[in-house]
Amino acid sequence: MKLTKAQALVLIAISVPVAIELRTVAGFFNVELPLIAVAVIEFLFLALLFVLYGLYGEGSESAA
Amino acid sequence: MATASGGDEFVDKFPDEAAIIKASFLIAFVSLGIGAFFGLIQALHRTNVFRVIDSADYYTVLTGHGVLLAIVFTIFFLCGVFHWAVARSLDRPAESALFSWAWVGLMTTGAVLATVAILGGFVPNLGMSADVLFTFYAPLQAHPIFYIGLAMFIVGTWLAGADWFLSYRAWRQEHPDERIPLQTFMVLTTMIMWYISTLGVAVSVVFFLIPWSLGLIESVNPLLTRTLFWYFGHPIVYFWLMPAYLLWYTVLPKLAGGRLFSDPLARVVFVLFLLLSTPVGIHHQYLDPGIAEGFKFIAMTNTMFLLLPSLLTAFTVVASVEHGARQRGGEGYLRWLGALPWRDPAFTGMALAGAMFAAGGFSGMINAGMNINYLIHNTLWVPGHFHLTVGTAVALTMMAGSYWLVPQVTGRKLYSRPIGLLQVIMWFVGMVFMSNAMHRAGLAGIPRRTAEPQYQNFEFLTPIGSIFELRVQIALGGTLLFLSVVLFLFNILLTSLGEESDRPVDSYLPEPLSGPEGSPRILDNLTMWTGIAAVLVVLAYTLPLAGIIQNGGGLFGGGLPVPATVSAGVDLVLTTVTSAFNTLWGVVA
Numbered sequence A: 001m002k003l004t005k006a007q008a009l010v011l012i013a014i015s016v017p018v019a020i021e022l023r024t025v026a027g028f029f030n031v032e033l034p035l036i037a038v039a040v041i042e043f044l045f046l047a048l049l050f051v052l053y054g055l056y057g058e059g060s061e062s063a064a
Numbered sequence B: 001m002a003t004a005s006g007g008d009e010f011v012d013k014f015p016d017e018a019a020i021i022k023a024s025f026l027i028a029f030v031s032l033g034i035g036a037f038f039g040l041i042q043a044l045h046r047t048n049v050f051r052v053i054d055s056a057d058y059y060t061v062l063t064g065h066g067v068l069l070a071i072v073f074t075i076f077f078l079c080g081v082f083h084w085a086v087a088r089s090l091d092r093p094a095e096s097a098l099f100s101w102a103w104v105g106l107m108t109t110g111a112v113l114a115t116v117a118i119l120g121g122f123v124p125n126l127g128m129s130a131d132v133l134f135t136f137y138a139p140l141q142a143h144p145i146f147y148i149g150l151a152m153f154i155v156g157t158w159l160a161g162a163d164w165f166l167s168y169r170a171w172r173q174e175h176p177d178e179r180i181p182l183q184t185f186m187v188l189t190t191m192i193m194w195y196i197s198t199l200g201v202a203v204s205v206v207f208f209l210i211p212w213s214l215g216l217i218e219s220v221n222p223l224l225t226r227t228l229f230w231y232f233g234h235p236i237v238y239f240w241l242m243p244a245y246l247l248w249y250t251v252l253p254k255l256a257g258g259r260l261f262s263d264p265l266a267r268v269v270f271v272l273f274l275l276l277s278t279p280v281g282i283h284h285q286y287l288d289p290g291i292a293e294g295f296k297f298i299a300m301t302n303t304m305f306l307l308l309p310s311l312l313t314a315f316t317v318v319a320s321v322e323h324g325a326r327q328r329g330g331e332g333y334l335r336w337l338g339a340l341p342w343r344d345p346a347f348t349g350m351a352l353a354g355a356m357f358a359a360g361g362f363s364g365m366i367n368a369g370m371n372i373n374y375l376i377h378n379t380l381w382v383p384g385h386f387h388l389t390v391g392t393a394v395a396l397t398m399m400a401g402s403y404w405l406v407p408q409v410t411g412r413k414l415y416s417r418p419i420g421l422l423q424v425i426m427w428f429v430g431m432v433f434m435s436n437a438m439h440r441a442g443l444a445g446i447p448r449r450t451a452e453p454q455y456q457n458f459e460f461l462t463p464i465g466s467i468f469e470l471r472v473q474i475a476l477g478g479t480l481l482f483l484s485v486v487l488f489l490f491n492i493l494l495t496s497l498g499e500e501s502d503r504p505v506d507s508y509l510p511e512p513l514s515g516p517e518g519s520p521r522i523l524d525n526l527t528m529w530t531g532i533a534a535v536l537v538v539l540a541y542t543l544p545l546a547g548i549i550q551n552g553g554g555l556f557g558g559g560l561p562v563p564a565t566v567s568a569g570v571d572l573v574l575t576t577v578t579s580a581f582n583t584l585w586g587v588v589a
Helices: A007-030 A035-056 B016-047 B055-090 B099-121 B144-174 B182-213 B222-235 B236-249 B252-256 B264-278 B292-304 B307-327 B335-339 B346-370 B370-376 B381-410 B418-442 B467-497 B526-551 B564-588
Strands: none
Touching: A007 A035, A007 B236, A007 B346, A007 B418, A035 B307, B016 B099, B016 B381, B016 B467, B055 B099, B055 B144, B055 B182, B055 B236, B055 B381, B099 B144, B099 B526, B144 B182, B182 B222, B182 B236, B182 B264, B182 B526, B222 B236, B222 B252, B222 B346, B222 B526, B236 B252, B236 B264, B236 B346, B236 B381, B252 B307, B252 B346, B292 B307, B292 B346, B292 B526, B307 B335, B307 B346, B346 B370, B346 B381, B346 B418, B370 B418, B370 B564, B381 B418, B381 B467, B418 B467
16 A cells, blocks of 8 residues: 555654653653653654655555 | 535535525634634743733733634534535525524624624723633623623524524425434534523623623622533533534545444434533532532533543444445555545544544543542643644534535635645644643643743642643644644635636535434434423522522622622631630630
């Protein structure tokens, strides 16, 4: 299945609440996650999404 | 459910109704623009990021934000949607276009008067202001024009309801044995709920607040006006929500490529809302004196029961959307999500609104619980909650729905779907920041309804992160939300200025998978449901109101600044302390 721009945009939107609440979830396990760590994780997610879009996005040849 | 097929467009079939709907939407969107601008000012001011007004004017801005968005925008929009839904589902125009214009005119005049009174707060020399916040009960007092405007606005909504009931009556005479079409059923049950619940605010405004603001009576019973406000003030939540539900039940499955899962279940949900929406308002008054704990408990129980129709909606709408995705070739446990039409801003906006409503429902359960409410009462948690419900579930659904409805009533193609998509995503992200930070700030104890939420020599503490981060989140969220509204208005404006199209949208609505024939006929007995709803209201409110009037200095407060029950409590404490002191003094002496 191709990853469309709209799907990528929705995934980015959904990642925002997940990133914001990541520290709360980590807190349940007594892990104090600094804000910068959350920013890095979100950045890595966006980078991954960017790569996936390049590989499987609309217009890419490798898309099924 | 009556259907309209492509090529037989709403604007061509019902030109008078389309004009009414366009007028309603226009006023709704103008209110949205002003209200959102006020929201931006508030977000930046409260967080101390950027201040362009004096803190004293914050309350004018706050009142404008609340009234223009939560009353004028939402209700004008829902009137447009309901007018569309009744004409479409009954497949007939309104009985009198003149009557329809009468309620539009009355509501508009009322909204303008109330807005003028609010904006008068910026010009002190004018002697006119209405800095009474959205919750306009005593002891805060507004200029009479504010209350008169609100009264006209409410009467306008009553006439709008009468318009739809007249259409239904005419349809019924021609179709004596048919089931009420689903969309009309939803409109009628919503309006019955609205008639019952607005009695409270009408009595409060007409008999107490207008005479008081005109100086005809010296005082009012503050607890009485407060209780009458909340008698209407919580059901209005469902007046906002039920049009959103109408769109989720009847339009969202179609946009997803499928059909509504169950028409009977949708009817049950709307009947439950009719029964349970009104006898719950006292849950806003857990910390008020003068109301017995037992009645607060009844309000809590009724509120918790209201979770049932919301949960039924969540499962039914998601099932319908999943059905649509599978019709489009979606497979697997979760992979079907990828088959949904995410490019369509109408679908994506409504879907994201529904997802955020789930979070709003959970925080609402906290508000409704008597014991845990004490933790968050009057903190920023509460605005966080209603920015998820009315601010997202309702407002985002209305904006997303506009992308599908405005082309229908204007006969023009949507100007830009990509801008629409960006707009709904931006609203979602902005509201994530804002509501998340508000909920957290509320848990930290930061108060609501104040321009200066900080205290001298006192620091609020958060278990995770810092108050600074929360303030940044609120400011960022408010900015994104405002930009989102600008994009929305830009898109809608250019749509309405565009060239006419033969087929602006596919306006056909498919039949439900399980149709109305599968539901008991008693569900259509609106007289009976109205009677039961009235009985529940009498049970929940008669004794509390009698107690408030008896103990609060009568209907007009008897000149008392506060309810008598508070004075009695203070007297009791004073007597006890004095006698204890005398006893102690006797022992010492």
